[in-house]
Amino acid sequence: MSAFSQAFDLATQAAADAPTIAIKDSIDIAGYPTTAASRALADAPPAPRHAQVVQRLLDAGWRITGKANMHELAFGMTGINDFSGTPVNPQDPMRIPGGSSSGSASAVGLGFVDAALGTDTGGSVRCPAACCGVIGLKPTFGRVSREGVAPRQTSLDCVGPFAREMNTVIDVMLAIDPSFQSGRARRDVTGIRVALPEVQADGEIRDAVATAVARSGLPSRAVRLESIQDAFTAGLAVINAETWRAFGHLVDSGKLGPDILARLIAAANTPGTELDAAERIRRDFTDELDRVLGDSDVLILPTMPSLPIKIEAARAGTSVIAMSSLIRPFNLSGHPALTFPVPIDGTSLRAGLQIVGRKGDDETVCAVAAYIEAMLARPAEGKS
Incomplete structure (x- = not known):
């Protein structure tokens, strides 16, 4: 089960039928090493205490079933890991599971746990x-x-949940975020205003998202985010510099996977001028996004511009950096963003529909996702 790097059963006040959750191996669990799925950290000492989110889950009655596998050092998009194993993509085992929280997504999708x-x-x-x-x-x-x-x-970086149903996502948020408001996250959002950014994505992905929005019945309007591509590039510069600061000392260990070693060495050379420009773009993109969200309650757009590539293609060197072109900008700005699976005509695979909300309004993002979930569960018009 390569979805897990370490399997165990941890609970404090959980009932026999308590919901189960896996924890990514970059998050501390007392008594277990935090290895970030890297040979370079395999001998790390056990964490002396739980991360705060772990303690809150235990206090809320969740049962932790193990540490989830991941792309090494959380520095990759494929989820391929030749040290700890590559988690299975439950949609198609031939395709990459995605990274870096590959094991968390796989464990949820395969039904090993209720959440991660x-x-x-x-x-x-x-x-x-x-x-x-x-x-x-x-x-x-x-x-x-x-x-x-x-x-x-x-x-x-942000800690966030995976689940198969929105009700479970909300339950996890209630446990890990004391300020999260259940009533707002579960409210009726009929008539909420949706902005649809014009973005580059494969036709089948765009159609799947458009169909889901149409079936939701939510009023929408098209908008342009002029600086989204700049925000993507700036986000790359920032993550490179910050990951080098965190893990650059491991380059000389001789224990890093070749892909991570190459990326870290390249990240070491991130020019200061790029970081200065990235901070300017961060401000500009955040302001632009806030202006659009001043006239709309949420944005809806594809999560990724295309379906995940095959593992064989990734190992052969096919670039995957564009996978994050529509998601990375919202890390730079800090806005809440959720991906929800929607059907694609002619295939069993599902596309990701991304909902982005105002800063601090994570509850509305969840409420819109729950509303779309309910609308998609109804028979389509003309079908029984």
């Missing part, structure tokens, strides 16, 4: 969730505690 926690620095919750056909939420930056989560310092 991952981390999202450049799409690392939403990418694998979309690849594996499950729900994944990146909360507003800073809203959910990162105490006990690697890397320790970041301006992008």
Whole structure:
């Protein structure tokens, strides 16, 4: 079961039928090493205490079934890991599971657990969730505690849940975020205003998202995000610099996978001028997004521009960086973003529909996703 890097059963006040959850191996669980699925950290000492999100889950009665596998050091989009194993994509075992929270998405999609926690620095919750056909939420930056989560310092990373149903996503958020409001997350959002950014994506992906929005009946309007491509590029510069600061010391260990070693060495050379420009773009894109959300309650767009590629193609060197072109910008800005699986005509595979909300309004993002979930569960017009 390569979805898990370590399997166990941890509970404090959980009932016999308590919901189960897996925890990404970049999040501390007391008594277990936090290895980030890397040979370079395989001998790490056991964590002395639980990460705050783990403690809150235990206090809320969740049963933790193990640590979820991941792309090494949370620094990759494919989820392929030759050290700890590559998790299975439940939609299609021939395709990449996505990264970096690959094991979290796989474990949920395969039904091993009710939910999982991952981390999202450049799409690392939403990418694998979309690849594996499950729900994944990146909360507003800073809203959910990162105490006990690697890397320790970041301006992008967020802890977020995976699940197969929105009700479970909301239950996890209620456990890990004391400020999360159940009533707002479960309210009726009929008539809420939706903005549809014009983005580059494959036709089958765009059609799947458009069909889901149409079936929801939510009023929508087209908008343009002029700086979304710049935000994507800026997000790459920031994650490179911050990951180098966190893990650059492992380059000389001789224990890193070749893909991570190459990426870290390249990240070491991120020019200061790129980081200065990235901060300007961060401000500009955040302002642009806030203006659009001033006239709309949420944005809806594809999570990824295309379906996940085959593992064989990824191993052959096919670039996957464009997978994060529509998700990474919202790490840079810090807005909450959720991916929800929607059907694609002519295939059993599902596309990711991404919902982005105002900063701090994670509840509305969840409420809109739950509403779309309910609308899609109804028979389509003209069908029984």
